[in-house]
Amino acid sequence: MYFVEIIKDSWKSLLSNKVRTFLSMLGIIIGVAAFVTVVSIGQGTSESIKKNLTSIGTNLIYITPGYKGGRSGKAAISLSELLTEDDVEVIRNSVNNIVYALPFNSLNGIARYKSFNTFSSILGAPPEIFEMLSLGLADGEFFSQEDERSRRSVCIVGYDVAQDLFPDGDVVGKKIYVTVGKVRKSLKIIGVLKESGNILFLNPDRSIIIPFSTSKYLANRQYISSILVQASSEKTVKEVTNQIDEIMFNKFGDENMYRIISQDTILQNVNQAMSLVSLMLGAIAGISLLVGGIGIMNVMLISVVERIREIGIRKAIGATKTDILFLFLIEAVMITLLAGIIGIGLSYILSYVLTSFTQLNSLITITNILIAIGFSSMIGIIFGLLPAIRAANLDPIEAIRYE
Structure with missing residues (x-):
C-alpha cells in the first residue's frame, strides 16, 4: 500500500x-x-x-525606604527614618559615575477643573527629570530651574489627565486645583506630555509633574518619597549601586531600612x-x-x-x-x-x-x-x-x- x-x-x-x-x-x-x-x-x-523599561536606557537606579521586619514586611518604617534631601546631597557628592541624583516626591491626589475631576499621581521633581526619563511634550514647555528655585505653582500634565480634564483639547495656560489630603493648591498648566505608557515605576500619562520645591508644600513633610539616580552608563550601574548601598547602610545600619532597585533588577x-x-x-x-x-x-x-x-x-x-x-x-x-x-x-x-x-x-x-x-x-x-x-x-x- x-x-x-x-x-x-x-x-x-x-x-x-x-x-x-x-x-x-x-x-x-x-x-x-x-x-x-x-x-x-x-x-x-x-x-x-x-x-x-529600556526606552529610557538601562542606567536608572531607584532608592526607596525599606520596611519593618525586613524586605518582606508589610508595615512602612517610622517616618523619621525615611529619606531626606541630605541623602541626595551625600550621593551627589560621594558617588562616582553618576549623571543625576534627584529628590522625588510621589503623592496621590485629585485634580479639578470646573466640573471635571480626576485622580492622579502628583509627582514632584527637579526639571532634570524630563531628560532622565526621556519624556516628550505634546504641547507647551517644561518648567525650568527658575521655576524650581521660585517654587512656582506650575505643572506639566500627563496625556490621560489632559483628556479627562479638558475634553475640548485646550489645555496649556489653564489653572487646575489639586487636593492632597487637606492641602489644596492651584497650578497653572504650562505643558502636556506625549502619550508614553508606563515608564519604570511611573505612569506619566496619569500624572501631574510639578517642581520639587512646590511639592514640598503639598506633601507638608520633611522627608522625600524616593531618590532617582542616573548612572553614567549601563556598565557603571553595579558600581554606582554598590556605592549607594554603602552610603545607605552607613546611615541606617540595617539593609532592611532601604531598598535600591535598578532597571536590571526589575527586568530580571x-x-x-x-x-x-x-x-x-x-x-x-x-x-x-x-x-x-x-x-x-x-x-x-x-x-x-x-x-x-x-x-x-x-x-x-x-x-x-x-x-x-x-x-x-x-x-x-x-x-x-x-x-x-x-x-x-x-x-x-x-x-x-x-x-x-x-x-x-x-x-x-x-x-x-x-x-x-x-x-x-x-x-x-x-x-x-x-x-x-x-x-x-x-x-x-x-x-x-x-x-
Missing part, C-alpha cells in the same frame, strides 16, 4: 464520520489554542514591559514572574492536550472495533501489518495536526480579543506555532499507537468473520 493511498484512505475515514472526528479534535483544539495564547500573551507582555524580576506564569498556564494547557490525546485514543479504539471487517478484507487482499499500522497511525496524526492548525487559528482570535480589551500584549512567534504543531503531531503518534497496533495485529480470518 503506497503512502499517498494510505493518506487518502485515512482522510476518507475521517470524513465518513465528521461528528466523531470533530469531537476527538476538540480537546486538542482547546489545548493548542490555550497553549499558544498563554505563551504569546506572556512573551508579548514581557517584551512590552522590557521595551518601556519581570522575566522570572512572566516565565513562572507562562509555565503554570502552559502546564494547564499541556494537561488539556494530554486529555485530548486520551480522547483521541479512545475514539480510535472504537474505530478499530467498528472497522474490524474492513481490516480483515484489507489484509486478505494483501495489506501488511505495517500498512494497517500506518493507516490508523496517520489517521490519529491527521486528527491532531488538523486540530493543532485550528487551535493556532483560534489562538490568534483569542489573543486579538484579549489585547483589544485589556492592557496585555501578544507576541505569536513562528517558534510557538512550530512547537504547537510538533506537540500536536507527537500526541497523535503517542496516543494513536495503541489503536494502530491493535488493528495491525488482528487475525484476518477472524476479522472477516466478525459481525
Whole structure:
C-alpha cells in the first residue's frame, strides 16, 4: 500500500464520520489554542514591559525606604527614618559615575477643573527629570530651574489627565486645583506630555509633574518619597549601586531600612514572574492536550472495533501489518495536526480579543506555532499507537468473520 493511498484512505475515514472526528479534535483544539495564547500573551507582555523599561536606557537606579521586619514586611518604617534631601546631597557628592541624583516626591491626589475631576499621581521633581526619563511634550514647555528655585505653582500634565480634564483639547495656560489630603493648591498648566505608557515605576500619562520645591508644600513633610539616580552608563550601574548601598547602610545600619532597585533588577524580576506564569498556564494547557490525546485514543479504539471487517478484507487482499499500522497511525496524526492548525487559528482570535480589551500584549512567534504543531503531531503518534497496533495485529480470518 503506497503512502499517498494510505493518506487518502485515512482522510476518507475521517470524513465518513465528521461528528466523531470533530469531537476527538476538540480537546486538542482547546489545548493548542490555550497553549499558544498563554505563551504569546506572556512573551508579548514581557517584551512590552522590557521595551518601556529600556526606552529610557538601562542606567536608572531607584532608592526607596525599606520596611519593618525586613524586605518582606508589610508595615512602612517610622517616618523619621525615611529619606531626606541630605541623602541626595551625600550621593551627589560621594558617588562616582553618576549623571543625576534627584529628590522625588510621589503623592496621590485629585485634580479639578470646573466640573471635571480626576485622580492622579502628583509627582514632584527637579526639571532634570524630563531628560532622565526621556519624556516628550505634546504641547507647551517644561518648567525650568527658575521655576524650581521660585517654587512656582506650575505643572506639566500627563496625556490621560489632559483628556479627562479638558475634553475640548485646550489645555496649556489653564489653572487646575489639586487636593492632597487637606492641602489644596492651584497650578497653572504650562505643558502636556506625549502619550508614553508606563515608564519604570511611573505612569506619566496619569500624572501631574510639578517642581520639587512646590511639592514640598503639598506633601507638608520633611522627608522625600524616593531618590532617582542616573548612572553614567549601563556598565557603571553595579558600581554606582554598590556605592549607594554603602552610603545607605552607613546611615541606617540595617539593609532592611532601604531598598535600591535598578532597571536590571526589575527586568530580571519581570522575566522570572512572566516565565513562572507562562509555565503554570502552559502546564494547564499541556494537561488539556494530554486529555485530548486520551480522547483521541479512545475514539480510535472504537474505530478499530467498528472497522474490524474492513481490516480483515484489507489484509486478505494483501495489506501488511505495517500498512494497517500506518493507516490508523496517520489517521490519529491527521486528527491532531488538523486540530493543532485550528487551535493556532483560534489562538490568534483569542489573543486579538484579549489585547483589544485589556492592557496585555501578544507576541505569536513562528517558534510557538512550530512547537504547537510538533506537540500536536507527537500526541497523535503517542496516543494513536495503541489503536494502530491493535488493528495491525488482528487475525484476518477472524476479522472477516466478525459481525
